[in-house]
Amino acid sequence: MKILFVVSEVEDLAKTGGLADVAKALPIELKKLGHDVILVMPYYKLLAEKFDAPIVASQSIVSNHNTYSFNIRQINIQDIPVFCVDFPDYFHRDGFYTDGYHAFADNAQRFAFFADAALATSRAIEFKPNVVHCNDWHTALTPYFLKIDNSGFFAQSKTVLTIHNGAFHGTHRIDQIPFVNHHSALHNQLDGDALNFLRIGIRYADKINTVSPNYANELLTTLGSHMLYNEFSARRKDVSGILNGCDYTQWDPATDEYIPINFDANNPAGKQECKRKLQETAGFEQNQKVPLIGMVCRLTEQKGFGYILPILEDLLQHNVQLLIVGTGDPSISEVLHRHAQIHPDKFIFIETFSVELAHLLEAGSDFFLMPSLFEPCGLNQMYSLAYGTVPIVRAVGGLKDTVIDIAHQPDLATGFVFESPDSSALLGCIYRALLHYYEYPDSFNEMKIRGMNTRFTWHQAALEYEALYQSC
Numbered sequence: 001m002k003i004l005f006v007v008s009e010v011e012d013l014a015k016t017g018g019l020a021d022v023a024k025a026l027p028i029e030l031k032k033l034g035h036d037v038i039l040v041m042p043y044y045k046l047l048a049e050k051f052d053a054p055i056v057a058s059q060s061i062v063s064n065h066n067t068y069s070f071n072i073r074q075i076n077i078q079d080i081p082v083f084c085v086d087f088p089d090y091f092h093r094d095g096f097y098t099d100g101y102h103a104f105a106d107n108a109q110r111f112a113f114f115a116d117a118a119l120a121t122s123r124a125i126e127f128k129p130n131v132v133h134c135n136d137w138h139t140a141l142t143p144y145f146l147k148i149d150n151s152g153f154f155a156q157s158k159t160v161l162t163i164h165n166g167a168f169h170g171t172h173r174i175d176q177i178p179f180v181n182h183h184s185a186l187h188n189q190l191d192g193d194a195l196n197f198l199r200i201g202i203r204y205a206d207k208i209n210t211v212s213p214n215y216a217n218e219l220l221t222t223l224g225s226h227m228l229y230n231e232f233s234a235r236r237k238d239v240s241g242i243l244n245g246c247d248y249t250q251w252d253p254a255t256d257e258y259i260p261i262n263f264d265a266n267n268p269a270g271k272q273e274c275k276r277k278l279q280e281t282a283g284f285e286q287n288q289k290v291p292l293i294g295m296v297c298r299l300t301e302q303k304g305f306g307y308i309l310p311i312l313e314d315l316l317q318h319n320v321q322l323l324i325v326g327t328g329d330p331s332i333s334e335v336l337h338r339h340a341q342i343h344p345d346k347f348i349f350i351e352t353f354s355v356e357l358a359h360l361l362e363a364g365s366d367f368f369l370m371p372s373l374f375e376p377c378g379l380n381q382m383y384s385l386a387y388g389t390v391p392i393v394r395a396v397g398g399l400k401d402t403v404i405d406i407a408h409q410p411d412l413a414t415g416f417v418f419e420s421p422d423s424s425a426l427l428g429c430i431y432r433a434l435l436h437y438y439e440y441p442d443s444f445n446e447m448k449i450r451g452m453n454t455r456f457t458w459h460q461a462a463l464e465y466e467a468l469y470q471s472c
Contacts, residue, residue, distance in 0.1 A: 001469055002036045003027075004157075006118040006139040008111070014044050018244070018379060019135060019164050019271050022211070025247055027080050029462035038127055041120040042110075043073055043084035045092040051075055051135055053084060057124040061116055064182045068113060072121050083125060085117045108172030108195070112179040115141035123153050131469045134161045137170030140195035140201025141180070147204050148185070158472035162207035163198070165376050166219055166226040166250030169303070170197030170442060202231040206472045209240045211377035216241030223331055224374065241243040242465060243401055245458030246382040251362070251367035253452075255385045260358035263388075263453035271363065271388055278364025281357070282348045284321045289435045292321045292363030293430070294389070296358045296380065298329030299336075304394065306370035309335050314427060316343045320434065323365070325350045325357055362387045370420070371426050381415070390444070391415035392433050394426075402456065406436065406447065414451040 009015055011024035027037045046055065053073035060069040070087040077253035085091070090110040097103055104110065115134075119142065122129060128239075132154075134142045143159040158264040174181045184368045187197055189203070202208055210216045216239055217223030219232045232239055253271070254264040260277045263270030269349065272288055279286045297303045309332070317337070324336060324347075336349040350357070362368065368384035370393045377398035381391040385402070393415050416436075418429035437444050 001130040039082040043086035059124040137197040140197040143204035158206040207285040213241035214399040244377040259363040276361035293359040293367045295369040296325040299332040310423040311427040388448035
């Protein structure tokens, strides 16, 4: 198949989150399966400064009596062509979506243009795709533009929309989007005076999928649909979930260059040295007997801080070390700093993001805390399993698909799972994990080894995407 992968960011080129990881890893695996894959993304200022990519074509789009002329530049990632839409007025900025503090006011206009420019790029390079694979709200108008295209170029093309985080809709007043504000078909689908990009994508894409089977199930409920229940319900037969893979070339304790000693399931002793180093680096007492709970994430309500903060005082009455690393909401960081000052020997909060520290935390912690309010897929629980760090998670999204609770399947267990999004349920789950750590060390070690032998591969994900494409 010929696959056009349309995305706003790609690992190694431009990245703000997990979307970029998918945009690199999945096309590489699809190519290994024999498919002809190309990517289209914006040519951001960062790319222009780093690559000065050659111009391979030029194209123009006429919309609402305005002409948008742009160059198409090419960069290759592992022999996969990445065609970049070079329109300086929209993409030559410091930042991809924000200026560092606030979202760009014209984001709707920028990505409405890009959604159509991706198809224009495909025409310019004469790449007739069997499948156009779109990702999140930034490219959710592409299925609409393909449906109304009358050139005949895409007559045999189908569209897939992958929702990596359904909480972000891309909702903007249509009078602020001159690229599409003359489309009567869109005016008939407004929320008041606002256009919801993701809603349009759900309505027009041939298939809709998300990044874990359980998150797909949640999107089909009123509570988990992010206020898009009617749209998802109407497309129920076309909604599915495919679990993201994990990049074990970067997250493998046997080869990790960021940790003091490598280890694996057959020789796990090195994990103790990683724990000692983590305790030293963080400022804890170096004591192998004290359970160390680690957490690295953005400080947001989504990550469960609404029910983490109320239990800190109770948790820190026990013989435990808690390390949280991350940046984000100042109101959350303020509370974390306050508790860290009260309990300096038991709780350390490091307000930063460091790749090296993230790897050391995964390798040296006994438990990884991930009690998310919602989690489309999640990667840190996969990293934790690989490093023999037992996850404590809530049964949502991809966390439910990847972590097996010991109370449900003792012989297959890899972690501790709780259901209710409240503080008492979280605290009870942590107590259950700590009790197991102290009273059943052999069983706990078995869980660690079981997790280290668990794999979630991009090859398997690519096979499932291949089947999804064929079902269009």
